[in-house]
Amino acid sequence: MAIIDASNVSRVFPMPAGPVTAVRGVSLTIAEAEHTAIKGPSGCGKSPLLHMLGCVDTPSAGTLLFDGRDVSALSDRERSLLRLRQIGFVFQRFFLLPMLTAAENVELPQAEAGVPPGERRRRSRELLDYVGLGARADHRPSQLSGGEMQRVAIARALANRPRLLLADEPTGELDEATGEQIAALLDRVNADGTALVIVTHDHELANRARRVLTMRDGRIEREDTR
Amino acid sequence: MTAGRRALAFAWRSLVRQPARATLGILGVAAVGALLFDMLLLSEGLVISMRGLLDRLDYDVRVTATDALPGTGPTIDGATGVAAAAAALPSVRSVTTLRIADAAFERGGLSTRGSLQGLGGTSTRRPWTLLRGQDVGGAGELVINEAGARQLGLGPGSSVTVRASCSDQREAAPPVAFRVAGVVAFPFDSPELVTAATTANSLAEACAGLGAEAADFLLVASKGDPTATVADIAALPFALRAFTNEQVIGRLEEGGFTYFRQISAVLTTVTVSFALLLITVLLTVSVNQRLGEIAALRALGFTRARASADIFAESALIVGLGGLLSLPLGVLLAEGLDRILKRMPGIPEQLHFFVFEPQALAVHGALLAATAVLAALYPMWIVARLPIAATLRNEVIS
Ligand SMILES: Nc1ncnc2c1ncn2[C@@H]1O[C@H](COP(=O)(O)OP(=O)(O)OP(=O)(O)O)[C@@H](O)[C@H]1O
Ligand SMILES: [Mg+2]
Numbered sequence: 001m002a003i004i005d006a007s008n009v010s011r012v013f014p015m016p017a018g019p020v021t022a023v024r025g026v027s028l029t030i031a032e033a034e035h036t037a038i039k040g041p042s043g044c045g046k047s048p049l050l051h052m053l054g055c056v057d058t059p060s061a062g063t064l065l066f067d068g069r070d071v072s073a074l075s076d077r078e079r080s081l082l083r084l085r086q087i088g089f090v091f092q093r094f095f096l097l098p099m100l101t102a103a104e105n106v107e108l109p110q111a112e113a114g115v116p117p118g119e120r121r122r123r124s125r126e127l128l129d130y131v132g133l134g135a136r137a138d139h140r141p142s143q144l145s146g147g148e149m150q151r152v153a154i155a156r157a158l159a160n161r162p163r164l165l166l167a168d169e170p171t172g173e174l175d176e177a178t179g180e181q182i183a184a185l186l187d188r189v190n191a192d193g194t195a196l197v198i199v200t201h202d203h204e205l206a207n208r209a210r211r212v213l214t215m216r217d218g219r220i221e222r223e224d225t226r
Numbered sequence: 227m228t229a230g231r232r233a234l235a236f237a238w239r240s241l242v243r244q245p246a247r248a249t250l251g252i253l254g255v256a257a258v259g260a261l262l263f264d265m266l267l268l269s270e271g272l273v274i275s276m277r278g279l280l281d282r283l284d285y286d287v288r289v290t291a292t293d294a295l296p297g298t299g300p301t302i303d304g305a306t307g308v309a310a311a312a313a314a315l316p317s318v319r320s321v322t323t324l325r326i327a328d329a330a331f332e333r334g335g336l337s338t339r340g341s342l343q344g345l346g347g348t349s350t351r352r353p354w355t356l357l358r359g360q361d362v363g364g365a366g367e368l369v370i371n372e373a374g375a376r377q378l379g380l381g382p383g384s385s386v387t388v389r390a391s392c393s394d395q396r397e398a399a400p401p402v403a404f405r406v407a408g409v410v411a412f413p414f415d416s417p418e419l420v421t422a423a424t425t426a427n428s429l430a431e432a433c434a435g436l437g438a439e440a441a442d443f444l445l446v447a448s449k450g451d452p453t454a455t456v457a458d459i460a461a462l463p464f465a466l467r468a469f470t471n472e473q474v475i476g477r478l479e480e481g482g483f484t485y486f487r488q489i490s491a492v493l494t495t496v497t498v499s500f501a502l503l504l505i506t507v508l509l510t511v512s513v514n515q516r517l518g519e520i521a522a523l524r525a526l527g528f529t530r531a532r533a534s535a536d537i538f539a540e541s542a543l544i545v546g547l548g549g550l551l552s553l554p555l556g557v558l559l560a561e562g563l564d565r566i567l568k569r570m571p572g573i574p575e576q577l578h579f580f581v582f583e584p585q586a587l588a589v590h591g592a593l594l595a596a597t598a599v600l601a602a603l604y605p606m607w608i609v610a611r612l613p614i615a616a617t618l619r620n621e622v623i624s
Contacts, residue, residue, distance in 0.1 A: 056618075082527075100239060109526050
């Protein structure tokens with residue numbers, strides 16, 4: 001079964017100057033371990049769509065099923081717990097907690113999910129090794145470079161072994177070479193079995209995906225599969 | 227680890243991360259908390275202190291001629307007879323008559339004004355504490371307090387000349403020589419007011435016989451049930467009013483002592499509001515600086531309740547630490563303020579304005595806890611209704 005099954009979803013933002021339709025009748029499925037990129041010009045509605053896929057936002061119309069469950073019908077708390085256990089997020093601006101070390105940042109979602117301390121320390125260590133930052137576990141974000149911070153953020157997103165990893169412009173703040181490393185890391189995450197959806201207007205990053213969706217004006221204009 | 231402890235640990239890290247903000251909050255609460263604590267000590271301090279003073283005395287019922295507070299109303303006439311009748315009551319252990327006259331004390335070239343008490347009745351215990359020398363023995367002897375001894379250079383065995391003013395209308399009686407038997411401390415002594423005491427007969431002589439049979443009040447020691455004693459005395463065929471210590475306190479509470487309670491209530495409200503504002507502002511500013519992080523944590527699966535709990539834990543930590551700090555600070559401040567207030571003339575040395583009692587601590591804790599909760603409400607509300615998607619988007623755009 002698909003992780004996500006969106007049919008005819010729209011997102012309208014009521015604005016003082018009139019409603020803004022960011023996503024218009026998009027239908028889309030995300031299968032287990034699939035690698036998808038969503039690209040398109042600024043303002044075409046990529047982020048609003050991603051937020052709905054990630055269950056931080058709900059459609060104004062249409063239905064979005066996560067694991068067969070209608071996300072709109074879930075309470076805020078149920079949606080939070082769904083995100084905690086099944087979905088990982090990587091942000092353009094990393095959003096690591098500056099007062100915590102790299103390892104503590106990775107432990108945070110695990111603590112929230114009730115993983116015992118010993119186990120979550122082991123898992124954090126393992127994840128930091130996985131993203132190539134085993135030696136920086138006790139460093140704070142301020143002591144890391146942008147690329148390193150994004151790698152810690154990826155480790156954090158993977159902490160509770162999500163089935164789906166979502167990334168909104170994960171290389172947006174990084175130089176080309178560093179962005180390339182992050183892209184390679186994300187490829188590896190996907191190859192190891194986590195479904196991946198990346199939103200970007202960077203064509204090179206998008207074209208690493210097996211499936212590339214191009215959005216325009218709130219719609220999926222074309223879909224390319226390699 | 228429980229969710230609560232996780233939130234506290236998390237909040238602690240957030241505080242440490244912004245040490246200036248944390249320090250400001252904690253010091254602010256400490257200062258406000260100290261003031262709050264003092265206001266609570268002040269609101270009941272005089273009453274508690276007065277009750278303690280009364281309870282330490284040897285008598286537990288006070289008898290006057292009218293409802294006026296002791297020492298301010300008309301005198302009891304035929305005091306010797308009244309005292310004898312009261313002493314004969316089965317509920318009464320002993321009776322002391324007390325008459326108070328204004329007096330000028332002179333020795334050598336030195337002179338000072340004060341009051342001279344004349345004591346009669348059936349009691350052998352004296353309502354004062356002997357510090358040096360001996361108690362009043364025979365005629366023509368008096369005991370004097372430290373203020374008098376100091377001002378006139380008196381000690382046991384010295385002689386002093388007394389001019390008593392024994393009624394409002396007349397001039398001072400002719401001078402009478404007294405011998406100082408000892409130096410004593412009266413329970414309501416203040417550091418600068420001169421008080422001396424002698425027998426009722428010696429005072430009558432100093433008054434040249436004027437009002438010899440009058441007493442300002444009677445000090446009665448019950449056999450353990452002051453309420454029964456009050457009832458028994460009221461039943462005697464004299465126009466008398468008797469009060470237990472509790473009743474005296476009650477009358478004081480109805481009178482001037484309520485000012486302190488009112489002042490304390492107003493200042494308590496002001497200080498608590500100030501703490502509330504300070505913490506609300508600090509938390510709100512900090513939350514607004516961290517909106518992106520908070521939205522990211524929410525996206526990663528933190529529930530609304532958990533994200534808000536972090537803010538509450540921060541409020542609790544700031545107020546809790548500040549509150550702890552406020553206690554020693556409050557005690558120091560109370561001691562200083564007590565010293566200042568007691569410089570008012572006529573305040574008994576042993577009376578205190580700020581008196582510790584466990585209930586003050588409980589109220590202090592409860593008020594601060596309420597402050598922590600109320601101060602967190604608004605920033606918690608911001609966090610709870612934070613739109614995740616819009617916040618993440620704004621953080622990238624800005
Ligand atoms: N949370 C929101 N509240 C109100 N309007 C929103 C919100 N999110 C998106 N929009 C609107 O929806 C439209 C498309 O959104 P957005 O600009 O985020 O798309 P995007 O494809 O992710 O663009 P970019 O590449 O610049 O990130 C915009 O007009 C924007 O104003
Ligand atoms: Mg976007």
